[in-house]
Amino acid sequence: MSHDIKVLVVDDSAVVRKVFSEQLSKQKGINVIGTAPDPYVARDKIVKLKPDVITLDIEMPRMDGITFLKKLMKYYPLPVIIVSSLSTKGSKIALEALSIGALDVISKPSSSYSVGDMSLQLAEKIRAVYGAKMMVSPTRNTKEKPLTAMGSMALAATTNKIIAIGASTGGTEAIKNVLTRLPHNTPGIVVVQHMPAQFTSSFAQRLDELCQMRVKEAQNGDTVINGQVLIAPGNYHMIFKRSGARYYVEVKTGPLVHYQRPAVDVLFKSVARFAGANALGIILTGMGKDGAAGMLDMKKAGAINIAQDERSCVVFGMPKEAINSGAVDYVQDINSIANKTISLLEAM
Numbered sequence: 001m002s003h004d005i006k007v008l009v010v011d012d013s014a015v016v017r018k019v020f021s022e023q024l025s026k027q028k029g030i031n032v033i034g035t036a037p038d039p040y041v042a043r044d045k046i047v048k049l050k051p052d053v054i055t056l057d058i059e060m061p062r063m064d065g066i067t068f069l070k071k072l073m074k075y076y077p078l079p080v081i082i083v084s085s086l087s088t089k090g091s092k093i094a095l096e097a098l099s100i101g102a103l104d105v106i107s108k109p110s111s112s113y114s115v116g117d118m119s120l121q122l123a124e125k126i127r128a129v130y131g132a133k134m135m136v137s138p139t140r141n142t143k144e145k146p147l148t149a150m151g152s153m154a155l156a157a158t159t160n161k162i163i164a165i166g167a168s169t170g171g172t173e174a175i176k177n178v179l180t181r182l183p184h185n186t187p188g189i190v191v192v193q194h195m196p197a198q199f200t201s202s203f204a205q206r207l208d209e210l211c212q213m214r215v216k217e218a219q220n221g222d223t224v225i226n227g228q229v230l231i232a233p234g235n236y237h238m239i240f241k242r243s244g245a246r247y248y249v250e251v252k253t254g255p256l257v258h259y260q261r262p263a264v265d266v267l268f269k270s271v272a273r274f275a276g277a278n279a280l281g282i283i284l285t286g287m288g289k290d291g292a293a294g295m296l297d298m299k300k301a302g303a304i305n306i307a308q309d310e311r312s313c314v315v316f317g318m319p320k321e322a323i324n325s326g327a328v329d330y331v332q333d334i335n336s337i338a339n340k341t342i343s344l345l346e347a348m
Contacts (some may be wrong), residue, residue, distance in 0.1 A: 004031035008051035012044040023119030037069035073101040079129035085328045091202040107196040128287030161187040164271045166264030168194040168286025170314025181338030188224035197234035204231040216335040220251040232262035242274040258290040268294025277302025286318035295327035
């Protein structure tokens, strides 16, 4: 890193601005160059100070964060991390912000979540999105027609197949891209997206409205069945299990893995153990190396694996680690992953 990452904190709370400034300035390689109480002040400071990354509260006076973000992405695209309340309304607005171009979301500290922990996590996210490719998602403004249903022969052949997907920074849009292109009778899908608690429920609801498959936040004991997608709930690991011919998931707490809960490795390792060659793994944009070891276990167990290519990733960390480990069979642009998935399932 040639220079410290210049961060602008935009939040209507003076307390939050002060705490973020103090805590982030303690982090190596991060320099809070300014704060703003609302988007109007933020706009002037962006022009004057030229920050590398912005943290943005989305519920603010004078101009809401969504309106500001739309203007920012149009005229001055920058990596933005959304700082949101844990309310249902907050999580829905945060998801809208991610679809507009924000790269990640973090929940405001509550009594159960110390400011220290949160600032460490925020610092990690700032490092991850620094220098990220700011691009309008190719699917954002297109009415992409989903693939037609898999033929009855193909369906019979893939009844016991399952798909496991892992993603982090930039992953909400990448997951949406893949899932909205899959037909209603696709084999059961299990997904880990690094996301705070509360947000995963809104994320699943939003996908359910957009997809041909049914999408829900996973609950302990849910069966993995054709035509359904299970999203790991924030702050819980999701473990794939098998009982006879039935696949199901366990949702449980446990130690953080790669500083994450849910962790992709936890899911992928369990898929390797209980689905073996019946599984297809997909690793999408994200920071760090979560998922690489689990995907290698899947490959050793006979699974076929796909990684998102560098060009279409917001952050190439997770796919790159999986590719370097030798776990990946195919590297694909985000817009071709759904098609590749269907053709591989039919071949399996």
